[in-house]
Amino acid sequence: MFDFSFHAGLTPRFSSPACGAQQTEMITAEAGLRMLRGDPPRVTMEVDEDKLVPQGAPIARLRTAPDVCFVAPMPARVARVTLSRGHRLSEIVLFHEVNGDVISHDICVAETEAGLRRLMQNSGLWMWLDRRPFGGMPAPDERPGAIFVMASDTAPLAPDPRLALAGLEESFSRGLHALSRLTDGPVFVCQQPGPALFDGASPNGRLRVVEHGPHHPQGAPGLRIHALFPATLETPVWSIHAEDVAHLGALVATGILPMTRLVSVGGAALREARLVRTQPGADLRGLTHRIVQPGPHVVLSGSPLDGHPAHWLAPRHRQVTALPRLPQARPPHWLVAALNRSATPKPMIPNAALDQSFASALPAAAFVRTLTSGNDETAMRMGILSLLEDDVALADYVLGGDLHLPDVLRAMLDRICVEFAA
Amino acid sequence: MTRGIWTRETIALLLMAAYLPMAVLWVWSGGTVAFQRLGLAALVLAFWNLLFLLARAQPISLSVVITAFAIAMLAPEDLGVFRLALGISFGAVFGELVFGGWGRNVVNPATVALSFLGFGFPGFDWPDFQPPMVWAALAAALIGGVTGILPIGVLASAALVAAGAVVADLLPAAAVPAAAIVLVLLVADPVTSATTLLGRWLNGALFAGLVTLFAVGWQGAAPVQYAVAAALLTSLAAPLLDEAALAIWYDKRRRRHGRS
Numbered sequence: 307m308f309d310f311s312f313h314a315g316l317t318p319r320f321s322s323p324a325c326g327a328q329q330t331e332m333i334t335a336e337a338g339l340r341m342l343r344g345d346p347p348r349v350t351m352e353v354d355e356d357k358l359v360p361q362g363a364p365i366a367r368l369r370t371a372p373d374v375c376f377v378a379p380m381p382a383r384v385a386r387v388t389l390s391r392g393h394r395l396s397e398i399v400l401f402h403e404v405n406g407d408v409i410s411h412d413i414c415v416a417e418t419e420a421g422l423r424r425l426m427q428n429s430g431l432w433m434w435l436d437r438r439p440f441g442g443m444p445a446p447d448e449r450p451g452a453i454f455v456m457a458s459d460t461a462p463l464a465p466d467p468r469l470a471l472a473g474l475e476e477s478f479s480r481g482l483h484a485l486s487r488l489t490d491g492p493v494f495v496c497q498q499p500g501p502a503l504f505d506g507a508s509p510n511g512r513l514r515v516v517e518h519g520p521h522h523p524q525g526a527p528g529l530r531i532h533a534l535f536p537a538t539l540e541t542p543v544w545s546i547h548a549e550d551v552a553h554l555g556a557l558v559a560t561g562i563l564p565m566t567r568l569v570s571v572g573g574a575a576l577r578e579a580r581l582v583r584t585q586p587g588a589d590l591r592g593l594t595h596r597i598v599q600p601g602p603h604v605v606l607s608g609s610p611l612d613g614h615p616a617h618w619l620a621p622r623h624r625q626v627t628a629l630p631r632l633p634q635a636r637p638p639h640w641l642v643a644a645l646n647r648s649a650t651p652k653p654m655i656p657n658a659a660l661d662q663s664f665a666s667a668l669p670a671a672a673f674v675r676t677l678t679s680g681n682d683e684t685a686m687r688m689g690i691l692s693l694l695e696d697d698v699a700l701a702d703y704v705l706g707g708d709l710h711l712p713d714v715l716r717a718m719l720d721r722i723c724v725e726f727a728a
Numbered sequence: 729m730t731r732g733i734w735t736r737e738t739i740a741l742l743l744m745a746a747y748l749p750m751a752v753l754w755v756w757s758g759g760t761v762a763f764q765r766l767g768l769a770a771l772v773l774a775f776w777n778l779l780f781l782l783a784r785a786q787p788i789s790l791s792v793v794i795t796a797f798a799i800a801m802l803a804p805e806d807l808g809v810f811r812l813a814l815g816i817s818f819g820a821v822f823g824e825l826v827f828g829g830w831g832r833n834v835v836n837p838a839t840v841a842l843s844f845l846g847f848g849f850p851g852f853d854w855p856d857f858q859p860p861m862v863w864a865a866l867a868a869a870l871i872g873g874v875t876g877i878l879p880i881g882v883l884a885s886a887a888l889v890a891a892g893a894v895v896a897d898l899l900p901a902a903a904v905p906a907a908a909i910v911l912v913l914l915v916a917d918p919v920t921s922a923t924t925l926l927g928r929w930l931n932g933a934l935f936a937g938l939v940t941l942f943a944v945g946w947q948g949a950a951p952v953q954y955a956v957a958a959a960l961l962t963s964l965a966a967p968l969l970d971e972a973a974l975a976i977w978y979d980k981r982r983r984r985h986g987r988s
Contacts, residue, residue: 320730536985610730629730650785653831655739656923658843659732669974671923687978706735 314666315521316659316700319538320462320610320627327469328445329568332582334381336594338618339365339398341383342717343695344442346394349376360407361430362563365398371446373423379565379585381406395403399588410561419487420472423447425552429563433621434586435702436549438528438537439691440723450489451541452534455482456547457497458518461609463572464625465581470568470670471503474552479504481555485546486512490724495548496530503548522611524665526699533667537692539727545622558587569593570621573610573628575603594628612699642679653710655677663701673703677714682722690718736831739877739918740790746871746878747797747913750864754801757858762800768809769796772816780825791830795820798838798913802952803845804852815845835963836917842956854950857905861907865908868918878916881928882935886911889936899940906951907939907958922966928974934969935962 337669341347348369350607358683359382364375382400388398407451414419418639422468423518426432437444443658444450457467465615471478482504497503502515516534518524527545537607549567565585572579578597590605606613606627609618613627614620637643654660656671664670676684677698695712755762773792773866780786807815819894824833846854872878880889883899890907893899901909915921929963935958942954 318732320829325938424783426918476929538987541987638776646787647785649785652789653828655736655831655877656918657734657739658880659734661876667975669924669970672970672974675923689981696793703730704732704734706733706738706895707731708735 311666312519313521315460315519315524318462318611318663318700318703320572321574322463323576323579324341325570325572325581327581329469329581329583331566331587332584333402333566335402336583336589336592337379337382337402337587338378338589339395339400340616340618341395341586342723343373345510346353346390346396348393349389350393351389352389355387355408356383357405358382358406359384359400360409361565362409362411364428364430365400365445366392366395369393371427373383373427373446374432374443376433376638377409377563378629379587381408392645396684408562411557411563412557413561416484419668422484422487422558423689429557431500431550431554431557431563432680434546436545436622436694438526438531438545438694439542439544439727440540440719441694444542444652448542449587450544451491451492451537452531452543453485453489454527454530454535454543454545455485455493455494455495455548455551456527456530457503458525458526459624461625462522463570463579463627464609465568466501467568467572467582468497468503468610470549470624472598473550474555475504475551477555478552478636479550480559481551481553482513483680485559486549486556487542490616491541492535493532494530496527497524497548498525504670513592519665521662521665523663523697523700526697526700527666528693529667532689532692538691541692543692547622549624559628567624569624569626571626572625573606575599575601575628575630577636586618586619586621590619590626593619593626598628599630603628603632608696609699611703612696651678651691651710652718654705654709659704663704670701671728674705674709677711678709680718682725686722686726690715691722694719737790740794740830742875743794743872743918744790744873747794750801750861750909750912751797753861753864764944765800765803765812766796768812769800769816773811774819775823775919776817776820776849777829780829786825786829789830795824795836795838795911796839798836798844799841802842802855802913802956804812804849804854804911807849807852809846812847815841815848818844825957828950831919833919834967835960836920839914839920839956839963841961842914843960846953846956854952856950857909857952859905862905864907865905865912868912870883872916874914877918877930878912879918879921879923879928882916882921882932883911884934885933886915886931886936889933890939893936893940900941902952903939903943903955906935906955910952910955910959911935914956915962916964919967920963922969922973924970924973924977926976927966927969930969930973931962931966934965935959938962 314380318431349366352364358377361381368374381403385401386399461501492512553564566583607623610627661670698711748823802972821835823837827833873880938958
């Protein structure tokens with residue numbers, strides 16, 4: 307039978323030069339760390355400015371959870387540390403030191419679950435976990451109801467995780483085994499149909515491979531979680547990228563956390579697109595150096611749908627998008643402006659494109675109306691706790707961006723966090 | 729930054745394109761009188777929309793043209809300027825503008841205006857439509873369905889139930905053109921019809937069922953009259969159908985995941 311849900315979703319096309327399958331290793335000369343959203347965390351600095359640090363060495367620790375470290379993604383010299391009031395982390399900038407050392411962690415502790423958690427937190431891998439509801443990295447002692455390993459990415463111009471995992475099957479398998487010790491629930495490996503990504507049977511029957519279709523947003527973690535194991539206030543769900551799981555496998559085997567990830571650099575403002583292996587927090591100007599077209603452009607960390615203008619590659623992002631900066635539009639005639647200006651954004655009209663932009667996993671129009679009307683309880687019943695900004699970015703794009711759905715969703719999540727989860 | 733195209737005004741433009749074959753056929757067969765009615769309806773609607781723009785900062789939408797066309801096409805004949813203007817004003821203000829303009833309304837303003845005219849001035853004749861108009865309505869349904877602006881579920885289920893009723897000799901063939909036009913113009917309106925998958929199928933089936941019921945049981949009513957009445961009841965029931973579909977969905981998810 308023809309499976310409609312497999313073909314649900316959209317494939318928005320963004321122009322980008324052709325990209326070969328060739329991967330180049332590229333560690334940028336600078337790297338930076340800046341929190342993506344929400345309240346910046348309070349930190350204790352471990353090193354001062356102008357000190358040399360080996361790769362993987364802790365630079366700062368969370369005040370609330372001293373085991374969770376921000377680590378150096380490459381051997382580096384600490385160039386600048388900016389803390390805002392109350393020791394809140396604003397930005398850390400590092401300069402690459404060629405031929406620097408690499409920190410090796412003690413892997414004996416990884417035998418126990420507490421030791422494994424501490425190893426992940428000390429090595430900086432904890433930051434690569436994403437939790438729902440509300441997003442962000444999980445609390446150090448949180449036990450998730452399920453873990454989603456995203457071995458597929460349907461966002462436009464995204465790199466194929468299968469390319470990133472090529473040759474890492476053994477590490478990936480080991481990483482999955484390690485992950486499954488952090489939860490009593492299932493560990494889902496979300497992938498598109500294709501050859502098996504790891505060898506070996508499931509350790510305890512909790513490892514489940516789930517397949518989905520090729521269109522966005524079927525590969526968005528939020529919609530997978532919504533469909534398979536909805537997150538609630540009591541049972542949080544984690545998601546992590548498959549490549550990071552392979553790195554976890556390498557970490558528990560060797561004590562060294564590999565710090566390069568496959569990142570695609572694309573977008574209409576480039577002369578050529580490319581796939582690079584680079585460090586988290588890489589300098590986006592460095593990654594697009596020599597391949598941007600002349601003229602004004604803006605570089606986003608993330609996909610063209612959900613990316614944001616940034617200087618550094620965000621901790622969980624695997625995409626860099628360079629878009630031409632459009633010239634400032636002429637202000638409209640005062641009368642036209644007056645006629646078009648409204649107190650509230652123009653409403654959404656239900657249509658088939660909107661239904662597809664949630665991959666038919668949600669009653670799309672009803673959900674958007676619930677979001678924009680601020681009805682927290684109905685939104686929770688519909689499954690807002692499984693979703694984050696990136697998961698509604700496609701719907702916002704499809705509707706022309708008037709409604710600012712990601713911002714509305716974040717405001718609602720913040721409200722729910724205060725009112726229900728306190 | 730690039731943006732998607734499915735804004736309110738894009739959909740209004742596409743709806744106008746979908747209804748264009750009907751409009752051309754109707755003006756061509758109706759001549760000057762039809763054109764005058766359209767002009768009057770557009771003028772009254774423009775006045776109220778402008779008033780709400782100035783008083784409440786509600787931007788005007790191109791959907792005004794669609795509403796004007798639906799009212800002019802389906803309103804009772806020979807009403808005179810005053811009655812027609814009164815009915816259109818009531819429909820526009822209480823059907824749409826007090827809710828915040830097109831996209832926030834719960835009933836189609838044209839449906840409200842037509843029901844007001846039908847119940848308020850019962851002595852006037854309703855327009856009669858010839859079979860060629862069905863083809864124009866079919867073209868509208870096709871354009872709307874392909875571009876995704878008209879809910880396919882509503883159109884398909886209404887067509888299926890109506891076809892069944894015609895075969896079963898319950899729905900007279902004379903009622904089909906009026907029902908098809910009302911379906912395309914008023915019932916399948918993307919804003920006020922149901923939005924869930926199951927809700928849409930129920931919505932269309934309910935409309936066709938009500939039309940059949942009125943055709944059988946409402947003695948002396950014109951096809952357009954009972955089709956409009958069925959459209960009003962259907963659009964009032966649409967939120968309920970959506971709620972029912974959502975309740976089933978919540979229940980299914982609760983059983984599958986053990987929580988909502």
